[in-house]
Amino acid sequence: MTDKTQxxxxxxLADYDPxxxxxxxxxxxxxxLTIRSNELCVLLVRRARPPYEGSWALPGGFLSARxxxxxxxxxxxxxxxxxxxxxxxxxxxxxxxDTQAVSAHNAASRVYLEQLRTYGxxxxxxxxxxxxxxxxxxxxxxxxxxxxxGTTDARWVPIRELEIDREEGRVISQNATAYxxxxxxxxxxxxxxxxARAKLEYSPLAAAFVGEEFSIADLRxxxxxxxxxxxxxxxxxxxxxxxxxxxxxxxxxxxxxxxxGGPRAKLYRTGDCALLHPPILRAASERKIR
Amino acid sequence: MTDKTQxxxxxxLADYDPxxxxxxxxxxxxxxLTIRSNELCVLLVRRARPPYEGSWALPGGFLSARxxxxxxxxxxxxxxxxxxxxxxxxxxxxxxxDTQAVSAHNAASRVYLEQLRTYGxxxxxxxxxxxxxxxxxxxxxxxxxxxxxGTTDARWVPIRELEIDREEGRVISQNATAYxxxxxxxxxxxxxxxxARAKLEYSPLAAAFVGEEFSIADLRxxxxxxxxxxxxxxxxxxxxxxxxxxxxxxxxxxxxxxxxGGPRAKLYRTGDCALLHPPILRAASERKIR
DNA sequence: ACAATAGTGTCTCTTAGACACTATATG
DNA sequence: CATATAGTGTCTAAGAGACACTATTGT
Numbered sequence: 001m002t003d004k005t006q007x008x009x010x011x012x013l014a015d016y017d018p019x020x021x022x023x024x025x026x027x028x029x030x031x032x033l034t035i036r037s038n039e040l041c042v043l044l045v046r047r048a049r050p051p052y053e054g055s056w057a058l059p060g061g062f063l064s065a066r067x068x069x070x071x072x073x074x075x076x077x078x079x080x081x082x083x084x085x086x087x088x089x090x091x092x093x094x095x096x097x098d099t100q101a102v103s104a105h106n107a108a109s110r111v112y113l114e115q116l117r118t119y120g121x122x123x124x125x126x127x128x129x130x131x132x133x134x135x136x137x138x139x140x141x142x143x144x145x146x147x148x149x150g151t152t153d154a155r156w157v158p159i160r161e162l163e164i165d166r167e168e169g170r171v172i173s174q175n176a177t178a179y180x181x182x183x184x185x186x187x188x189x190x191x192x193x194x195x196a197r198a199k200l201e202y203s204p205l206a207a208a209f210v211g212e213e214f215s216i217a218d219l220r221x222x223x224x225x226x227x228x229x230x231x232x233x234x235x236x237x238x239x240x241x242x243x244x245x246x247x248x249x250x251x252x253x254x255x256x257x258x259x260x261g262g263p264r265a266k267l268y269r270t271g272d273c274a275l276l277h278p279p280i281l282r283a284a285s286e287r288k289i290r
Numbered sequence: 291m292t293d294k295t296q297x298x299x300x301x302x303l304a305d306y307d308p309x310x311x312x313x314x315x316x317x318x319x320x321x322x323l324t325i326r327s328n329e330l331c332v333l334l335v336r337r338a339r340p341p342y343e344g345s346w347a348l349p350g351g352f353l354s355a356r357x358x359x360x361x362x363x364x365x366x367x368x369x370x371x372x373x374x375x376x377x378x379x380x381x382x383x384x385x386x387x388d389t390q391a392v393s394a395h396n397a398a399s400r401v402y403l404e405q406l407r408t409y410g411x412x413x414x415x416x417x418x419x420x421x422x423x424x425x426x427x428x429x430x431x432x433x434x435x436x437x438x439x440g441t442t443d444a445r446w447v448p449i450r451e452l453e454i455d456r457e458e459g460r461v462i463s464q465n466a467t468a469y470x471x472x473x474x475x476x477x478x479x480x481x482x483x484x485x486a487r488a489k490l491e492y493s494p495l496a497a498a499f500v501g502e503e504f505s506i507a508d509l510r511x512x513x514x515x516x517x518x519x520x521x522x523x524x525x526x527x528x529x530x531x532x533x534x535x536x537x538x539x540x541x542x543x544x545x546x547x548x549x550x551g552g553p554r555a556k557l558y559r560t561g562d563c564a565l566l567h568p569p570i571l572r573a574a575s576e577r578k579i580r
Numbered sequence: 581a582c583a584a585t586a587g588t589g590t591c592t593c594t595t596a597g598a599c600a601c602t603a604t605a606t607g
Numbered sequence: 608c609a610t611a612t613a614g615t616g617t618c619t620a621a622g623a624g625a626c627a628c629t630a631t632t633g634t
Contacts, residue, residue, distance in 0.1 A: 065314045065419035079410030118408045120369030129355035261633030262585035551606030552612035
């Protein structure tokens with residue numbers, strides 16, 4: 001292929017449109033979700049510079065591409081790695097993304113990262129085209145994030161406080177007074193939350209929100225908080241335990257009971273399945289979108 | 291905002307990394323699927339120029355971005371529109387994508403288009419970083435496509451002939467002798483086919499493969515061909531009819547019966563639901579990925 | 581003792597899947 | 608008449624949801 005490099009370049013310049021190569025920037029933006037004090041929260045940073053100076057935005061960063069003239073064998077990050085880098089910069093996590101295309105799940109840091117979708121609104125910024133590849137990250141409770149480059153603050157914000165109104169999958173208003181959102185990030189957050197809600201139905205990812213070992217009640221609380229609806233404790237336990245590969249018992253029990261006492265709960269860790277069969281469906285799925 | 295343009299530009303250049311802006315190209319590539327002579331087919335074009343000259347590739351095109359110095363109020367295409375444009379160029383379809391972010395479904399041309407995922411393999415081409423935003427298109431049987439710019443041929447290729455072997459969601463080999471695939475397009479096609487298969491479970495999109503009016507048997511054939519497994523005719527019919535909003539009767543009957551006669555089938559058109567409740571699950575979903 | 585929770589047992593209702601069966605139209 | 612298909616009816620097994628019940632332990 002190296003002997004065809006010149007021809008390859010010409011192909012790029014000639015293909016489709018000779019003016020097809022104005023500057024395009026690609027960013028990886030992360031909808032990082034966690035559960036803090038019984039609320040589903042998203043990681044937001046406050047922008048220090050325009051555009052949207054002072055508004056809140058998703059942590060993200062530009063894809064670090066090869067510079068003109070740089071050797072062609074320079075190792076370059078994938079978009080997945082750029083997303084992991086952006087998240088690590090804000091949370092201090094030593095997370096390395098799986099280099100595979102589908103998803104990244106680092107067992108050590110227990111942060112799950114997967115691509116959400118790509119937002120190609122060229123009107124985002126008046127100066128140049130910015131394509132945003134959005135990711136969803138699910139994490140157990142993490143320490144207070146630190147503001148990084150170009151930001152004055154970084155917080156876990158309860159999504160309830162963002163007051164995002166949706167209709168037919170599209171954000172129609174965003175009334176947040178405390179946290180005005182930059183760009184189209186209200187839409188991205190709404191899509192990311194919906195992805196997380198849907199993921200809990202078909203995958204064992206609820207475990208990504210809790211620690212290494214957890215009780216069935218811990219898992220149920222994750223479902224209840226993310227879905228925003230109460231679940232039947234006994235039926236939930238039966239369903240989780242009857243789904244092959246969802247959890248596996250550790251043989252140990254929780255060290256402490258609840259505030260009012262009660263039996264010690266059995267502890268579990270994540271099983272070996274990637275997909276739940278049968279799925280655990282939300283009652284809200286009844287809303288047949290018509 | 292226009293008064294902040296200078297500051298905005300500085301923000302872009304200063305944010306995250308001062309060298310963050312080497313040239314990046316964004317392409318929209320389409321996995322266009324249709325059913326021809328009882329086979330699931332994907333639209334491929336043969337590359338006329340390197341890299342991968344002579345190999346087969348997905349139809350696609352570069353995102354047409356704003357050129358430096360161009361007025362900032364120039365209307366620019368979204369990535370969705372770029373994908374629709376790439377598809378229309380090969381199929382001759384006068385298709386206009388929905389400008390919404392989630393999906394595009396043009397009733398007139400009866401082509402459904404939705405974003406698949408973004409592939410950020412910077413090693414794709416030795417000369418520059420190319421980010422590929424892939425789409426899946428579902429279409430009823432279409433005429434023979436025409437080769438366009440930079441291609442010497444365009445065909446509907448049965449995916450069976452591509453002989454793509456998968457393992458844990460990743461393509462591990464691609465043995466196609468007749469259709470060697472360019473770039474990472476084997477992976478993208480595999481992901482697109484899997485998306486289509488999954489979509490049939492939860493959405494009424496099987497109707498996108500057939501004409502405006504169809505019988506239950508037509509719909510069943512779509513499921514059988516896409517999933518590659520036979521379905522129980524009577525149970526399938528009962529399930530489709532009991533799923534609210536999937537199809538609505540037209541009151542008419544098919545003009546002709548089968549080769550061996552039989553009753554005329556009732557005809558239906560697409561209903562008003564966007565999601566099937568309950569879903570129509572494949573038996574292959576039993577394969578709990580573990 | 582009381583309150584709250586972990587976990588099991590059991591009942592009912594719905595649905596999936598299998599298959600029998602009738603009606604229809606073409607060679 | 609033979610044959611294949613459209614569509615309905617029926618039976619069984621499995622799962623969802625509701626709820627009763629026991630066991631446990633901190634206040």
